[in-house]
Amino acid sequence: MSPKRITSGLLSLILLVLFGWTFVGGVDDLRIQVMLCIGVVLGTVYTIYGELPKWLIILSGGKIVADEDPSNISPRIYIPILMVAILIAIVALMLVIFEIW
Known part of the structure; x- marks a missing residue:
């Protein structure tokens, strides 16, 4: 399994956890849950x-x-950016949940 597929799986798992949180907690509306x-x-x-x-x-x-297209941005560029954005969102979520902010 390639690193791109492993990262895609981890990001899908994170999205699944976020969906579960919005569904169980009743946090967002239906549009966000569908997305x-x-x-x-x-x-x-x-x-x-x-x-x-x-x-x-x-x-x-x-x-x-398609992934074979050379005009695509390299995964070495966009995957770290996505991971940092997800980490920032998780930290902001934790700050809001624990009312530290």
Whole structure:
């Protein structure tokens, strides 16, 4: 399993936990929960198959491109940025939950 697929799986797991928190806690509305579910499904599909389905690429009108396209940003650039953004969101969430802020 490649590092991209492992990272995709971890990000999907984080989205699943966030969805569970919003669902059980009644924190957000249905739109946010649907977006989280879509993210979990897409991340899980990518983790299992190593690429997004061709029908999704066609449905997007080419805005989502295949991984083999050289114009994609390198995972070495966007994965650390995503991880830092997720860590900042987790820290902000914990500050709000424990009313430290």
